[in-house]
Amino acid sequence: SAVISQKPSRDICQRGTSLTIQCQVDSQVTMMFWYRQQPGQSLTLIATANQGSEATYESGFVIDKFPISRPNLTFSTLTVSNMSPEDSSIYLCSVTGGNTEAFFGQGTRLTVV
Amino acid sequence: QQQVKQSPQSLIVQKGGISIINCAYENTAFDYFPWYQQFPGKGPALLIAIRPDVSEKKEGRFTISFNKSAKQFSLHIMDSQPGDSATYFCAARGDTGFQKLVFGTGTRLLVSP
Numbered sequence: 252s253a254v255i256s257q258k259p260s261r262d263i264c265q266r267g268t269s270l271t272i273q274c275q276v277d278s279q280v281t282m283m284f285w286y287r288q289q290p291g292q293s294l295t296l297i298a299t300a301n302q303g304s305e306a307t308y309e310s311g312f313v314i315d316k317f318p319i320s321r322p323n324l325t326f327s328t329l330t331v332s333n334m335s336p337e338d339s340s341i342y343l344c345s346v347t348g349g350n351t352e353a354f355f356g357q358g359t360r361l362t363v364v
Numbered sequence: 365q366q367q368v369k370q371s372p373q374s375l376i377v378q379k380g381g382i383s384i385i386n387c388a389y390e391n392t393a394f395d396y397f398p399w400y401q402q403f404p405g406k407g408p409a410l411l412i413a414i415r416p417d418v419s420e421k422k423e424g425r426f427t428i429s430f431n432k433s434a435k436q437f438s439l440h441i442m443d444s445q446p447g448d449s450a451t452y453f454c455a456a457r458g459d460t461g462f463q464k465l466v467f468g469t470g471t472r473l474l475v476s477p
Contacts, residue, residue: 252410284464293453294408294467309464343407345465351396353457353465355407 274344370468387454
């Protein structure tokens with residue numbers, strides 16, 4: 252299984268600011284996925300990040316709001332831009348392991364005030 | 365067609381009892397069906413997964429039953445313990461790790477002592 256480290260684990264941010272979340276994996280992976288989990292809700296995919304190409308965003312999510320970087324096969328960042336209280340959620344990084352199993356980081360709990 | 369419907373939304377089971385959570389899907393291209401367990405403040409952890417070439421998979425106290433013709437699958441937790449109290453998500457995906465997971469809405473399980 253892959254070990255995924257996310258930073259920060261939690262943050263409280265002012266509205267209008269931006270936060271960058273880091274995801275580090277202990278092995279090289281082709282695909283990395285970013286999810287949002289609103290309080291008490293299920294997981295919603297924000298985007299899929301391939302190394303060396305632009306991220307693919309799901310309906311309802313745009314690059315200007317959630318820019319993603321994927322500089323190498325073990326690292327990715329998600330930025331939540333111009334935050335509002337509606338962005339308060341848990342943001343999760345996920346990767347697919349060798350057996351196509353999907354693993355998740357511990358998540359970043361974001362509160363926007 | 366991309367939805368995965370999960371029920372019940374919440375479940376209370378006595379210690380030692382059987383917990384049963386059900387999921388249904390529409391997309392016949394789905395070929396991988398994992399279950400995730402999530403404790404408060406943690407990311408989802410892969411519990412058990414099944415592919416449609418088998419009707420049942422058992423790992424310890426956890427069993428997935430799969431009915432391909434009905435497009436349904438369920439998680440059974442035998443001898444439920446208070447430590448099993450968590451939120452459980454079913455998910456579905458195409459065969460390769462390059463495809464995104466579609467999650468059910470989650471079931472909050474409480475096992476009473």
